[in-house]
Amino acid sequence: MNLYETVRFAIRGVTANKLRSGLTVLGILIGVAAVILLVAVGNGSAKQIQASIERLGTNTLTITSGGARGGSAVQTQNTSLTMSLVDALSDPDAAPDVRSVSPVITGSQTATYAGTDHTIPQCVGTTPAYLTAANDPIAKGSSFTDEDVREGRRVVVLGSTAATALFGDEEPLGKQVTVSGIVFTVIGVLADKGGAGFADPNDVARAPITAVQASLTGYGPLSQLLVQATGPDRVNAAQAEVSAILNQKLNVTNPANPPYRVLNQAQLLSARQDTARTFTILLGTVAAISLLVGGIGITNIMLVTVTERTREIGIRKALGAPKRTVLSQFLVEATVLSVLGGLLGVVTAFIGSQFTIVGIKPVIVPGAVVLALGVSVAIGLFFGSYPASRAASLRPIEALRYE
Secondary structure, three states: OOHHHHHHHHHHHHHHOHHHHHHHHHHHHHHHHHHHHHHHHHHHHHHHHHHHHHHHOOOEEEEEEOOOOOOHHHHHOOOOOOHHHHHHHOOOOOOOOEEEEEEEEEEEEEEEEOOEEEEEEEEEEEOHHHHHHOOOOEEEEOOOOHHHHHHOOOEEEEOHHHHHHHHOOOOOOOOEEEEOOEEEEEEEEEOOOOOEOOEOOOOEEEEEHHHHHHHHHOOOOOOEEEEEEOOHHHHHHHHHHHHHHHHHHOOOOOOOOOOEEEEEHHHHHHHHHHHHHHHHHHHHHHHHHHHHHHHHHHHHHHHHHHHHOHHHHHHHHHOOOOHHHHHHHHHHHHHHHHHHHHHHHHHHHHHHOOOOEOOEOOOOOHHHHHHHHHHHHHHHHHHHHHHHHHHHOOOHHHHHHOO
């Protein structure tokens, strides 16, 4: 019997009991689709994390207060971030690898326009350098200037979500919005950054720090400092220079436990990518269990098939069919079931990837598709080998006597 005839007989055997074969295919389908989709969810999560971090720039350092806890050392340290530190960190002699330093005051504020209220979760008071360091390009209008900061002008740049929520289809430039009771003039709208996870990166506002301090927050400590290095390869050098200056200015007595934190975006990106990769592997491993269950289903179905077709096997062997022919027929049947389930699983996974799952847009990994298909074929061969071997080992006389 040639390969064509073997495949033809195998397909006929598969279609002889459509319901049973369909349930077997469904088990493989679910397993393959689960592996591909869960890996895609993990990959999508990694992409969103990477986009979120890269949105701020991988050549930036974020400095926040807090770090040292307990002990007499804290009593001699000033843990507040102040405007005086901006000048110290901007010194090109002391910090040659620092391009810019932006003071930041951030908080949630309610903006109102023509009776429409909208709470902006991230209303930032800062300087113009922040928009460059944080990768905040202007889509229309313009940014505020250093002169606006010096004069304390009440102007604001809105994110696309905040602008749409307040103005709808109306042109926002030049309009006045009331922010927590204080009137600000809209001079620009930031470019859309897309969505990433649960926080909307476009629901923001940027304004001169002097106007925010004078009108909204008062002249307390800064929320953070955003430091931009001269290049991605100079971030670690900039961090060392920044730490040395802060230790001096804040009278740090224990540099190993400073009263501030420096968040290195490049290091954070690497750590998050490693975490996301581990998460993706874990999801894929969990999903692979369903493929194993589908393989066990193939074994059960093929054992039932061998039992039902014992007399057929006996007749074929009595007519001279060699052992390898019977073996290959049942192996091909098992493989057809797994391949069909695998292909349908891939189609299902691609359809499922068009939807958002738990706030994450799945990103299909080609390697996962190839691996899932390969594993489904291997499962057919592996789990179908025992029933096929059992069928091929039947003695003709015993098979013919079977009722």
